[in-house]
Structures are given as structure tokens and as C-alpha cells.
Amino acid sequence: xxxxxxxxxxxPKIDGVVSRVTRTLEQLAELGHEALVFAPHNPPKEFAxxxxxxxxxxxxxxxxxxxxxxxxxxxxxxxxxxxxxDVVHVVSPVAMGLWGTTIAKxxxxxxxxxxxxxxxxxxxxxxxxxxxxVSKNYLRDxxxxxxxNLCTSQPMVNSAKALGIKRVRLWPKAxxxxxxxxxxxxxxxxxxxxxxxxxxxxxxxxxxxxFEKRIDWLYAPISQIENAHLAIVGSGPADDYLKDRLKDTNxxxxxxxxxxxxxxxxxxxxxxxxxxxxxxxxxxxxxxxASGTPAVAARAGGIPDVIQHGSNGYLFTPGDLGEFTNYLNxxxxxxxxxxQLADQGRQDMKKWGWRASTEQVVEYYKLAQMVQQRYDPxxxxxxRDITGMTLPGQSKD
Numbered sequence: 001x002x003x004x005x006x007x008x009x010x011x012p013k014i015d016g017v018v019s020r021v022t023r024t025l026e027q028l029a030e031l032g033h034e035a036l037v038f039a040p041h042n043p044p045k046e047f048a049x050x051x052x053x054x055x056x057x058x059x060x061x062x063x064x065x066x067x068x069x070x071x072x073x074x075x076x077x078x079x080x081x082x083x084x085x086d087v088v089h090v091v092s093p094v095a096m097g098l099w100g101t102t103i104a105k106x107x108x109x110x111x112x113x114x115x116x117x118x119x120x121x122x123x124x125x126x127x128x129x130x131x132x133x134v135s136k137n138y139l140r141d142x143x144x145x146x147x148x149n150l151c152t153s154q155p156m157v158n159s160a161k162a163l164g165i166k167r168v169r170l171w172p173k174a175x176x177x178x179x180x181x182x183x184x185x186x187x188x189x190x191x192x193x194x195x196x197x198x199x200x201x202x203x204x205x206x207x208x209x210x211f212e213k214r215i216d217w218l219y220a221p222i223s224q225i226e227n228a229h230l231a232i233v234g235s236g237p238a239d240d241y242l243k244d245r246l247k248d249t250n251x252x253x254x255x256x257x258x259x260x261x262x263x264x265x266x267x268x269x270x271x272x273x274x275x276x277x278x279x280x281x282x283x284x285x286x287x288x289x290a291s292g293t294p295a296v297a298a299r300a301g302g303i304p305d306v307i308q309h310g311s312n313g314y315l316f317t318p319g320d321l322g323e324f325t326n327y328l329n330x331x332x333x334x335x336x337x338x339x340q341l342a343d344q345g346r347q348d349m350k351k352w353g354w355r356a357s358t359e360q361v362v363e364y365y366k367l368a369q370m371v372q373q374r375y376d377p378x379x380x381x382x383x384r385d386i387t388g389m390t391l392p393g394q395s396k397d
Contacts, residue, residue, distance in 0.1 A: 001365060003028065003035045004080055004109075006100025007091035010039035011047065014234075014256055015208055016283040017092055017116045020152070023174065025050055027358035036083045038076060040096060053079050055096060077103055085109060087365045092116040093142050101145050105379060110372040112364060113146035114171060115139075115160050116280050140164040145379070147371040148364050152281040153302030167371065169364055173306065174357035175286040175349050182292030182346065184260070185267035193231035193265060195252045200229035201332040204269035204293070206262070206284045207276065209236035209253075214275040214298070216242065220321040221273065221328045222249045228332065230273070233257050233265055266291035270338065271331045274298070277318040282306050286352070289313065289345030294338060296327045312345035 005025075009017050026048045028035055035050040037043070040057040055073060080088075080103060088104040090097040090113040097113070104111050143149050143165045150171040151157040160168050190198040203222065207213055215238065222230040229250040232242070243253060257265055266272070272288035277300035285295045285306050297303045299315035307313040314327040331338045 001033045001087070001362065002083060002085045003033060003365060004083060004085035004088045004100075004104075005035055005037045005039075005091060006088065006093075006096050007037065007039050008094050008096050009092070010037065010041075010043045010052070012042070012044075014258065016279075016281065019283050020116070020171075020174075021091055022047065023176070023354045024358050024361060027354050028362075030355075031358065031362070033362065036079065036085065038079070038096065038100065057095070076100075077106075080104075080107070087112060087368050089114065089365070090146065093139075098142060101142060105145060105376075108372075108376075110365075110368040111146040112148045112150065112368045113143050114150040114152070115143060115156060115165070115168075116152060136163060145377050147368040147375075147377070150361070150364060153305035155305055156280045156302050169367075171364075172352065172357040172360050173281060173286065174352045174354045175283070175290050176354065177290045177346075177350050179260075179263050180266055180287045180290035180349075181263070182267050182342070184263045184291065186264050189261075189264040189268040193252060193254065193268060194229045195250075197229060197250070200227050200250060201225065202268070202270045203228055203230045203273050203328060203332075204233065204265060204271070204288070205230065205273050205275075206233045206257075206266070206288070207274075209234045209238050209242060211238050211241075212276070212278050213238075214277060214318075216245055217275040217319075217321055217324060218273055219245060219249070221325040222246065222251060224325055225329050225332060228328075231265070231269070233262070262287075263291065266293055269293050271296060271328060273324075273328060274303070275318075275324065277301065279303055285313070286349055289342075290349040292342045292346050294331060294341035294345055296324065296331065308348075312341055312348050314341075 007021055011018055025035055029048045037050055037052045038055050039052055040055050043052045043054055046052055076099060087110045088100060090100045093101060093113055101111060140163050149165055149168045151160050151168060152171050154170060157168050157170050194200050194202055218230060222228055231252045231254055233254045235255050266288050272293050272295040274285055274295050274297035277298040279301040281302040285297050288295050289312060295307060295313040297307055297315060298318045300318050307315055309315040316324040316327055
């Protein structure tokens with residue numbers, strides 16, 4: 001099968017969407033499928049043997065400079081026509097997804113769209129609340145152009161349906177339990193993460209350092225739990241604010257980590273603190289659990305689809321920093337309980353592999369082809385009213 005991907009984010013960017021797309025591309029190659037990837041900013045020319053087409057864009061400044069808003073180019077249509085895809089996969093559609101969806105509909109191609117990011121929540125966190133109703137309408141209308149829509153957790157399936165998105169299916173979660181393994185823990189990494197104080201209780205945060213991730217909620221536990229140390233792995237627009245906010249606490253800012261180094265960090269920590277209340281799944285929690293590190297995370301979004309409270313981790317009520325702190329303290333002070341949750345988390349994550357997840361996605365591609373033969377969703381008649389944007393002309397790319 002030949003699949004054309006239009007994705008809003010791609011390597012070298014590091015986040016959960018990129019992880020899912022790249023792991024899926026690896027598995028598609030191993031299964032004998034071919035992909036063509038349209039990606040913004042400065043991606044590699046190929047990934048896992050699949051060609052990657054760079055699409056120019058502009059940074060979403062000042063709100064989110066790490067995100068590039070892609071611009072339409074005639075070469076998108078030319079490259080798509082040369083590739084002759086069997087199906088088009090639009091990943092977390094915003095700007096790139098708009099052009100991908102439009103061009104695919106012009107060519108009467110089956111479209112599968114995947115819902116990874118709750119844009120409506122993000123615009124509120126980015127202090128653009130006036131865009132919230134617009135973003136909800138936009139998400140609903142662009143997703144409803146697809147023949148199949150995938151969500152990355154059951155709570156997000158429910159959320160998408162409540163938003164009015166149709167033809168929704170669940171994209172099974174997955175994690176690499178070979179890379180992320182408790183055996184990766186090292187004394188050297190503990191020294192590194194604790195800034196030379198390995199005897200401290202080690203709390204780990206992994207992810208983008210941005211305001212919607214609620215990292216400032218970590219001030220309460222790190223300032224109240226005795227002999228604790230917080231290691232923040234990642235970077236982003238909230239770096240300077242958080243360095244100032246946490247300057248009088250035992251906190252290390254580690255920047256981004258990848259590969260074996262990241263696996264060591266997960267396995268070495270005592271507990272993962274994951275305060276974000278905007279996650280559609282929570283890859284970070286899954287990777288920590290696969291590494292034998294229990295997580296304390298917000299009871300929101302897709303996280304409850306990963307963490308079973310009291311069985312393989314803890315869930316706290318978003319905004320209740322007392323509860324957040326108490327759960328972290330309980331795990332740090334009770335090694336037996338911590339190990340019990342860690343063992344269960346590791347066992348739970350072993351059930352979810354990338355091969356099985358990708359094979360299910362391939363079945364969804366086939367479903368999109370079948371649906372397209374019977375029904376083609378109407379175009380977005382009111383797109384200009386909703387967004388103020390103009391679609392590429394029907395006779396041009």
C-alpha cells in the first residue's frame with residue numbers, strides 16, 4: 001500500500017505526535033508498505049526509507065515559535081501525483097492538514113485523518129481564547145472531510161464525537177518496551193539528573209517545556225517534599241519563566257534527551273510527575289511505566305486510558321496541588337508501594353507493541369478506501385467564514 005502523510009510536526013521536533021508518526025513509518029517499512037511524507041520546517045530528506053518532502057512555513061510567533069504554519073506550494077500536488085497514493089493520512093490537521101485534505105479531495109483520494117491535539121484547549125493556554133469557538137468549528141469541519149478519523153485514546157474518541165466529528169475509530173496505543181526497560185537505570189545518570197546529589201528522591205518530568213503543560217504546578221511538590229530533586233527533560237517557550245520560578249528549589253533543567261540517554265533517565269528516576277491536562281494520550285507516561293517508573297499524572301484527556309489509579313500509578317485532580325504533592329510524597333516515601341506500581345505498569349505496557357498498532361492502522365487505511373467508494377463527505381462550504389483563509393484553487397495546487 002502507498003500512503004501519503006501530511007503532518008504538522010516531524011523530526012527534528014520531539015513530541016508525542018512525532019513519536020507516533022515515526023514509529024508507524026518504521027513499522028510500515030518493515031511490513032512492506034511505502035510512504036511519502038509532507039512535513040514542515042527542516043525535516044530530513046528521508047525517514048525509515050520513505051521520502052520526505054519539505055514544505056515551507058512560518059513560525060507561529062510569538063505564541064508558539066516551535067510550531068511552523070505550513071504554506072501551500074504547487075510542488076505538493078506535483079509530488080503527490082508522482083507518488084500515486086492509495087490513501088492520504090492527514091496527521092493532526094491544522095495548516096498542513098488543510099492543504100493535504102483539499103488536495104486529496106481534488107484528486108478523489110481516500111482520506112484518513114488522525115486527531116492528536118485538542119487545539120481548542122491549546123489556544124486558551126496560549127492566551128488566544130477568542131479562537132476557541134473558531135478552532136472547535138474548524139476541527140470538526142476539517143475532520144469531517146475524512147473517510148475515517150482516528151483518535152489515540154478512548155477518552156479522545158469520546159471527545160471527538162462530542163465535538164461532532166464523525167466516522168471515529170481508536171488508534172491503539174503503543175510503546176517500545178525493549179528500548180524503555182528498567183534495566184537501563186544507571187548510577188551515572190542519577191548523578192547527572194540530581195546535579196551530583198544521588199541520595200535525593202528523584203522526580204522526573206519529560207516533555208515540552210511550554211505553558212499548557214502545567215509544569216509550574218511542580219513548584220508545590222518540589223518546594224514541600226523533603227530531600228526531593230526535580231529533573232526537567234525537555235525545552236520550550238516556558239524555559240526562562242520556569243527557571244526563574246524554580247530557581248530556589250532542587251531543580252535541574254536537562255534540555256532534550258533522546259534514544260538511550262532518555263531511556264536511562266526514565267529508568268533511573270524514582271517517579272514521573274506529569275501535570276499536563278491537555279494530553280490526548282500521554283506517551284511520556286507510557287514510556288516511564290515501561291521503564292519501571294510509576295507516574296503521577298493529571299486525571300484529564302487520554303491519561304486515564306494509560307494509568308489505572310492505584311494499580312499502575314496515581315491520578316490527581318487537575319489543579320489540586322495538595323493531592324498532586326501527597327501522591328508524589330507517598331510514592332517517594334514507600335519503596336514497596338512504588339515497586340508494586342512499577343511492576344504492574346511494566347506488565348501493562350508489555351501488552352502494547354508498535355507492530356500490532358500499525359497493522360490495525362493499515363486496516364483503517366483499507367476501511368477509508370471502502371468508505372470512499374460508498375460515500376464522499378461534502379466539502380467545507382463555510383471554510384472562509386470560519387477561518388478567513390482561502391483554499392487553493394480547484395484548477396491549481
